[in-house]
Amino acid sequence: MVAERENVQVTEEKEYLQQNLRDSRNEMEIVFDAVSCNESFARVAVAAFITHLNPTLEELADIKTAVSEAVTNAIIHGYENLAGYTRHGEMRPAYSVIHPGKVRLHCILEEDTLSIEVSDQGRGMEDVARAMEPLFTTKPELERSGMGFAFMEAFMDDLEVESIPGKGTKVHMWKKMRCGDWIGKED
């Protein structure tokens, strides 16, 4: 009797909070220098943005990986800021040049769908389809695996890439968040 009433109350609260989550909208936009030390910053920023949804460890790992791939592409392909490594083992003086440029990271949380847009104003791509082929890379000397887009596609629900040579590139990805059961853990 009392227990039943409490159960109903918990269920109603849970539905109310979940409804709030569904109706809520949150947005963030950060712009940072296209340098490799910001790859980690971008990952952590997105993780922090979604942390209140209590994502599963796998969701978090997937999203951080997708962000890392997109941001890295903007830095090393968009702006050619390579802190990479040549196969031949030389010190590459040319790579110590840092080209000025910014990466824009724009996230929207709307009705439990996370939208992530990574854009740059770098050199852009002629052939987006080719670039998105698994194992294809324009920088084999950097020991790039060519799996960046493949991982983004695998870890996110949707992926759209727009690019104009000489103008820049926009990578837009979406993922539906399966909100964790933080409400269910009633003391």
Add this chain to the structure above:
Amino acid sequence: MEDFQIIDNCLMVRMPEEVDHHRAAYICEGADRLLVRENVENVVFDFEDTRFMDSSGIGIVMGRYRKISCFGGHVYAIHADRQIQRLFRMSGLHRVVEILPG
């Protein structure tokens, strides 16, 4: 444990907590310097400390595999968590790099 160790002709590479493009150069350069200098037969990547990896990690392992397999050597991965194993499978790297159980 140091980042790079040679034990019995085997190069042990201790992967860092985050394996991404930013950290890739240090790992590749360190490993290759030892591959060339010492009499290394096999390479083992230890992911015990690794909490994050993206496709840069695949590139690092693939690059060392290409180098060592020319000489008939093998590449192994140890202490790789589920996510890392997933990345290996998705890239096909699991076919050439043996993932050893913890």
